[in-house]
Amino acid sequence: MAITLFIVDDHYMVVEGIRSLMQAEQGIEWIGHASTAASCLAFLQSRQPDVLLMDINLPDQSGIDLCQQVKTLYPQVFVIGLSTFNQVSFIQKMLDNGASGYLLKNAGSSEIMQAIDTVMHGRQFLSIEAASVVRQSGLAAGQPVLTRREKEVLQLIAEGLTNTEIADRLYISASTVDTHRKNLLQKLQAKNTAALVKIAMDHQML
Amino acid sequence: MAITLFIVDDHYMVVEGIRSLMQAEQGIEWIGHASTAASCLAFLQSRQPDVLLMDINLPDQSGIDLCQQVKTLYPQVFVIGLSTFNQVSFIQKMLDNGASGYLLKNAGSSEIMQAIDTVMHGRQFLSIEAASVVRQSGLAAGQPVLTRREKEVLQLIAEGLTNTEIADRLYISASTVDTHRKNLLQKLQAKNTAALVKIAMDHQML
DNA sequence: CATAAAATCCCTCAAAAGCGGGATGCAGCA
DNA sequence: TGCTGCATCCCGCTTTTGAGGGATTTTATG
Structure with missing residues (x-):
């Protein structure tokens, strides 16, 4: 049984990049993509993927919020956050909101596959770069929390x-x-x- | 004679996305990609593409600077800036530094093809969204220039x-x-x- | 209800920023 | 040659900040 995959990202090039990378992989079934949070939620009403790759920057609302909504409505869906390198401060928030992992957009196919595999086993996956930045910046200790x-x-x-x-x-x-x-x-x-x-x-x- | 294309972008997914989109196109020859400004310049020493797609955010230096260097060394190369939507304030600088066009990362293959075609004819190409934001934000009037x-x-x-x-x-x-x-x-x-x-x-x- | 965290308010004093001037030398350019 | 922009420097004066405190009231939360 193939793992079903859905992507939310407003950058078509990124969507196309992942699709191209995943096409070559066995055991991954690409069931679609959305470019907005709204259309993502609409799609999920009819069908839920096993793994949902989600960009943090979406045109209509932040991925942080969307992640929370998705996990509330469909807890069985594993969400993996997706963003560029300078947005690492969102990683913690994303994980707090139920995401199972975090990939940087410079990840290659092996890293994506590893992420999917890891979260499907119920464990957490962080891009090595993400993890190192989290450590460096002390984000893991919780970035300074303001009242x-x-x-x-x-x-x-x-x-x-x-x-x-x-x-x-x-x-x-x-x-x-x-x-x-x-x-x-x-x-x-x-x-x-x-x-x-x-x-x-x-x-x-x- | 196919138009040769080279890409500088540190996000592998974007590189893969463009490659995938361009593979289907006739008349485009993908000659390689780089993920840093330094490796881009190294590649250009041995071979220059007709069109160079360049991300604005690179790990070692900004695309703005790289654009200027490339145009100084190889004026015949047409540079097209590439970035996500919230970085539009760079568009003007990029164009000032010799870029021939600007694509947002949510562009599809037809828009990329159109951009390549336009700049190869010596004209300027801006993503419709980019152009509209430039107008809206008054960037065209030039953002304050600092000494x-x-x-x-x-x-x-x-x-x-x-x-x-x-x-x-x-x-x-x-x-x-x-x-x-x-x-x-x-x-x-x-x-x-x-x-x-x-x-x-x-x-x-x- | 006890306790901790957050939010509120006050003090002094030194350091820094902000405002509104004026002024000089130098380089590039019409 | 005169103009313009840049970089340099100076003055006085007011406002704001930053670095020390200390203190009380609200608000969550176990």
Whole structure:
């Protein structure tokens, strides 16, 4: 019995690349692809693949959210996240939302096959590069987790507001904003606001 | 005589996708691919394609720079930029550096063929989506152009250095750094440093 | 209900950024 | 030769931040 495979990715070249790579493989049945989260969900209503390769960047909603929806509706489907290298900060979120693995888009056919095989056995698969970056960046230890308020303050800082302006916007005192700011600097290990924004952008927090 | 094609992209799936799409086409000869700027330049020493598809994000250096080098060394090679949709701010730079066209990674084979055909005739080709985004975002009017010094200062600001630290690093006075900082704020229409870094990141300047 | 985490607020003081000027030297160019 | 853009440097003054604290109230959660 062949393993059925479905792909969600809005980049046609990537879809075509995987199809081409998988065509040569025994035991893999390509049952289709979608370029949006909506059309993916529509397809799944009629048929579910064993393994679902899912890009993190989709035009209508993020793969993170789609992953959660899919796993809620069809827990038996194994989801493998797919993205380019600079989006590794999403890996943890993806796994938190039920994904079984993570592939970088420079993976070759053997790595894809290995990923499919691993997740079909109920284990987790990470691209070697992904895994190493996770280790390097300390993501495995959980990337700095910001509270709701801290995220709000961070967002407004990045928009160029000062503490007092942020205070007005959030109906709190400037001192409080300052405290949040200090905590942000500490959590993200930033020397000052400029570095804070840079690091936050690098971690896709903005 | 078939048109020779070479690809630089660090995502194997994309390379494979294009190869698969092009294999079915008449008159296209795939002469190879590279995953880094360095290996691309090495290949070009021995052989030059008619058309060079080039990803903008490469591991060792940006496609923007590579494009300029390639066009300097081999002006007869037509370069077509390749990237995903959120990197459109690079399109103008790519074209400035001598690229003849721009394809988004969700292009299908007909669009790729059309692009190759168009640039081989010496004309410019933009993906419809790319063209529309260029119009929308006013990129065609040219995004703010920074001087060499301003770029250096911007980089160091984003790393969290203060004016005096930057001054030490660049062997200039803190006052000068301050002037560059003022000019950066003005050019990028930023209210303060935080917004400056955010905007710079949005424009892929960092 | 106890406890921890989050959110709130306050203080001081030094350092840095931001604002609004002005000014000089130098290179490329019409 | 005069113009323009770039890079360099300086002044005074205000605002904002960053680095130390300390403290209280809310809100989850076992």
